[in-house]
Amino acid sequence: MKIKNSLKALMGRHRDNQMVRRKGRVYIINKKNPRFKARQG
Numbered sequence: 929m930k931i932k933n934s935l936k937a938l939m940g941r942h943r944d945n946q947m948v949r950r951k952g953r954v955y956i957i958n959k960k961n962p963r964f965k966a967r968q969g
Contacts, residue, residue, distance in 0.1 A: 930966040931967050932968055934968075935954055935966055938956055941964060942958055942961055944960045945958050945964055954969065
């Protein structure tokens with residue numbers, strides 16, 4: 929999982945990316961291609 933300051937750029941890299949907020953952290957999850965997982969904070 930990548931840990932990034934800005935997730936906006938990573939969102940556009942795959943159309944199945946979803947931005948999710950869990951426990952005060954922002955995540956990008958991708959069920960079809962898990963290599964795009966990322967976390968902010």
